[in-house]
Each structure stands twice: as structure tokens, then as C-alpha cells.
Amino acid sequence: MRLFIGIELPEQIIAELHSLQNLLRKKVRRGRFPSKHNLHLTLQFLGETSENRIEDIIRLLQTVAKVNSPFKLSFNAHLGSFGHKNPVRVVWVGVKGEMEVLLQLQTSIVGRMQELGFPAETRGYHPHVTLARDVDFIDKDFLLDQEEGEFDIGQLSCFNIDHFCLLSSNVEQGKRIYNIVETFKLIDTDTK
Template sequence: MMTGLTPRLFVAVPLPAAQKKLLDSWGRERKREWPFGRWVFREDYHITLQFLGNCSEEQIKKMIPALHKLAAEQAVFSLAVQGLGTFGRPEQPRILWAGVGGELELLHQLQQQVVQSLAPIGFLPDDRPYRPHITLARKYQKNHFPLQSLQQLQLWKTGDTTWKVKEIVLYETRLGRQPMYHALERFPFKK
């Protein structure tokens, strides 16, 4: 944990190495043709459950047991990387993302349980509806993003996009580093 500074934290579902490798390989093929300001580093791929922002040591001491208790009650479920999309203006997107498929109802339930578990500690739920995704790149640098061609692309031709979700992770953001997200604590599912 960072000393002297208040850490910026979030809770997320981690991606396994195989899916990270496939996403990274796909992204490297697109970097030249799609000038985004920043492509996400391979080890930083994740599915956010709740962004917490700056957290005090007192909050961290309370959230860790709450998340361990929550994880102990979770059963393993399956997700898959599925589809592509953007957030922001279609011609100049803010975010390029890979979508999530699989047992989405269980993912949404998990996200709600994380929010409910952390609300008593002072973390308010987001106003926007939950839209699970994996951020691939940020800030398109031109004004003519080829959105139509994005819909026709496959993420990859070979490789399994499905994995079993067996844990959630409390990540700390470390700006200017690679990887930028550091796992402070892992919460394995017990069921």
C-alpha cells in the first residue's frame, strides 16, 4: 500500500492469463490503425465491480473482512469475452472496450452484493446502471473512428474466451506504473 497518500481503490473480477494474452494480441494488431491516447497494459485487464476512489486506512480495515465474508458465500461461475464497443462520441470514443458474456445474471448479482457490502463503510453506489466491460484503450486521437468496422471484427480467430470466476480482487491504482493496478487483497470464492 502507498505510504503517506490515500490509495485509490476498486473491486474487480480479474481476467486469467489466457484471456489477457488474447486481448493484448488483438490490441497490438489495432494500435497502428486506431490511434488511441493509451492502450491498456496487458496485466491491467479486469471487470470493475465497484470503483471506490480514495480510501482511508480505517475504510480499508473494514472493507477487507466484508469482502472476505461476501466471497465466502459465492459460487464459481463462468464469463466470456464477447463483442466490442465504445463509450463516448461515436466518431471520437473515450473508451474502446471488449464486452462480457456468459453467466451475466450472476455477475450482476455479485456486483450488487459488493455495493451492498461496502455501503455501510461509506461507499455510495454509482448513479449509472452497471455495464460490465473490459477497457482496452482510452481517448481516440482523431475524429473519424471506424465504428462500423468495429462491429464486424472478431476479437480473435482461435482461443477460448470463457473462464471460471473464482475470486474478486481489491486493486490499488498506481498512476505512472506498469502494471498500473496492484492487487492489495484477493478474495477467493469458497463454494
């Protein structure tokens, strides 16, 4: 079972990001665009995992949820990328807002998962939502030359994060599908 831990996005935000993907499609010759139902913010990728380990993962993630508070996020004003050649490996939009709380949550998750033998990423955590992969831009300098407000990313709504999820990644009928295995509600520590 291929697992990861992530943050589901509110329906309104998914709709806004999907519109952003559609605008981006007009700027490319080709690329792979995740289904709008698969747009999310990854906290940790666990990879192929035996089903008999899920109970332990859930137990430790429940302890993480109990000591982390809800928080607010919004999006950065410009698109970013991993890989600077054309085609670009990943085009993403980054998040901003209560980053200290997000980073505390992500660090807590990674620490608890290390107890179960899941390694931490060697690269630093860079919170983002992937909009497209293997993107061949019509204008190879497009990402460098984005016009202010061209995609109205700054207009995307601020949103509340009050839970995170353990998700499975499966291929069904040739398409990648993410399914929720378990949801973990963040506890408002100010009201305990």
C-alpha cells in the first residue's frame, strides 16, 4: 500500500486551484496535471507500506493531532518550479500564513514516523501544492517572466486547516487516485 500524510484542501480552494491549472494549460505544449480531487499539501511521503503497519501509524498520528493546533494558510503570489529546464519537472504554488504552526506539525509527524522506521527526507521541507508535472512551456522563460497578478494567485482565499490525513495512493483504471485512510482532527490547544 502506497501511503502519504497530507492536508486536504477545502472545496473552494480546490476549485480555485483547478481554475489556475486551466489557465496554466494555455501556457504549455504538454504536461501532466493532477486531477483536482488529488490536489493536496503533502506533509510526509511514507511510500510502500505493509497494511499490518497502518494501526501503529494511526496510533502515532493520533498523538501528533492532540498536541498540534488548527492554523490558517493562503498561497504565495507566484508559481514556482522544481527543475529549471524545459520541460519543467514540477510546477507548484507555495503556501504562506501560519508557517510556524505548519512546520511544527510537519516536524512532529516526521519525528513520530521515524519511530516506526520511516526516514525523514534529506531535502528540507518546502510546503507546496503541485499543479503540474513534466511541463513543456510554450515560452521557456514563462516562470521567470510571470506578470504581476497574471494568475491571480494572490486572490486565492485564506483557508483554515483543522485536520490532516493518512492517504493511500492507488492506480485505478489507469488514473492515480488518493483515498483517505484516516483523518486526524487538530486540537485547539487554547481551549484545552
